[in-house]
Amino acid sequence: MTTPPTPPGFPGMPDPNDPGQMQAFLAQLQQMFATAGTSDGPVNWTLAQQIAEQVARPTDRSLTAAERTSAADAIRLADVWIDPVTTLPSGARTTAAWTTLEWIGETLPVWKQLCDPVASRVVAATSGSLPEGMAEQLGPMRGLLDGIGGMAFGQQVGTGLGQLSAEVLTSSDIGVPLGPPGVAALLPANIDTFAEGLERSGDEVRLYVALREAAHQRLFEHVPWLRAHLLNSVDAYARGISVDREAIEDAMSSIDPEQLDPTNLESLQNSLAGGMFTPNDTPEQKAALARLETALALVEGWVTMIVEAAAGDRLPGLSALGEAFRRRRASGGPAEQTFATLVGLEMRPRKLREAAVLWKTLTEVRGVEGRDAIWGHPDLLPSSDDLDDPEAFVRGQDDDGLDGLADDLKNL
Incomplete structure (x- = not known):
């Protein structure tokens, strides 16, 4: 896999004798100051989307008309196969084929719901960790520092989403409905990559993935409480996360208000971007995690059973494809890593x-x-x-x- 570029953030100090470096530095610095003021919540989502798209762009590719048609046809055929094996009607009001960049844009609203609760803790901890008397000394720079937590989390979210976009196969691939309600979506380029190691035809893999997406959509569309149940379970767990205030205070104390420069801020952002989460393991948090893990297992177990019943003998590689997906979900994979990074939570459907x-x-x-x-x-x-x-x-x-x-x- 191609190594993604280093995402944008605080610019490193340039060589003062190099006009080109100085010009690039000043441009980056201007963008940083402008972006710091665009946050509409605890996460700077403008920055997050920019970074996610930059990380995803090198491996993103446009889709042909044939690929988009094949995706729509696969979802429609999957719905026909599923109809006899469940009482839940089709949940796909619309079909779609997404590129990785389209996946980022389409799923960003739900990521906001998932990430904002814990991000608000990070931002509050940042603002509350200024050494005594520093807030007054900083004067007009205080506004910039107030946005550092949101920028740090925005960079972290963006990097995670950009990397995850190269792995996901559908709008519901991680077990949580990330896309707009009623939209059944496949990512053809990622499905082709996934199929390379399975020794099955691309058409067969695409149809199997479409069956899973169509089954997920039936649940999310016709079990009205399920979407909120999953998202609220993530939210309840995230609210039990405590932020490592000591690490933040150490980073904040390193700032000299009389010598404030971008290298100080870069160090602060790096401190905020990693190692901030400390699970409390309170009874409430354990209960929220158990509810989430059980719900994810029930969703995935139902989908697996529906797909197997619908496909029957129609897909020669059904058993191998099912086992590949079970291993993929049971081990967590990219979804688990992303959630652990963004909300301190391992999204693993145990059992x-x-x-x-x-x-x-x-x-x-x-x-x-x-x-x-x-x-x-x-x-x-x-x-x-x-x-x-x-x-x-x-x-x-x-x-x-x-x-x-x-x-x-x-x-x-």
Whole structure:
């Protein structure tokens, strides 16, 4: 893989005897000051998007009309295959084929929801960590320092998103609905790269990925509480993260207000951009993490079961493709690394296999309607303990309640 360029940030000090370096330095410095004032929240999202696009651009490529058509056709065919195996209707009101740059732009609104809670802690810690008396000494430079936390997080977010954009295959690839509601999207260039090591045809891999995207969209579109449940679980966990104030205070104390220059700010940004998160492991945070991991496992387990039931013998490489995705999700991969960097959270759907077994058992005992009725309310979802004993969970369901919820789902 091509090494991405160093993302923009604070400029390094130039050689004063080199006019070219001085000119470039002054241009970067001017851009930095301008960008510091564009933040509309705890993260400087203008900077984040600029950096993400710069990181992604070297490996981004435009899509042909044939690629866009093939993506749309694959999603439509996937929906046809899925129709008989679930009571949830199609969730794809629109189909799309995205480049990596388009993925960044389309998913940025949801990333704001995911990152702002913990970023607000970083920015507040930065503002509250100025040495005594320094705020008055800084005078007009205080406004710049107030934006340093947002810029630091913006650079961190941008770098993470730029790198992740080269790995994701769909709008829902990490288990959380990142794209606009009702839009089923594939990233054809990334799918082609993913297919290279699987010894399967590109058409087969694309259709398998489309099946997964179409199944995800049915859940996110027709289980109205699910999107908020996932995003709120991330938010609840992130709010339990504490910021390493000692590291921030050390960085802030290194600033000499009488000799404030960009190299001081570069050092500060580097300090803020790494090692800021310290999980508290409070009971509330543990509960939020357990809810999120279980929900992710249930979503992925349901999707896996639906795809296997829909594809049947139609995809010769179904077993190999399913195993490749299980390994990809179970190990976390780029999604886990990005979330750990951005919100201090490992997005790993533990008990993925157990969740798939539970959904299959529910199908065998309760049928398709009884199985899908479980999505009728978050309180009906299996717990982490239920995943360890799916038969006990199935035996404990109330027939009348499930039948009533199934009727409600059919009327959505």
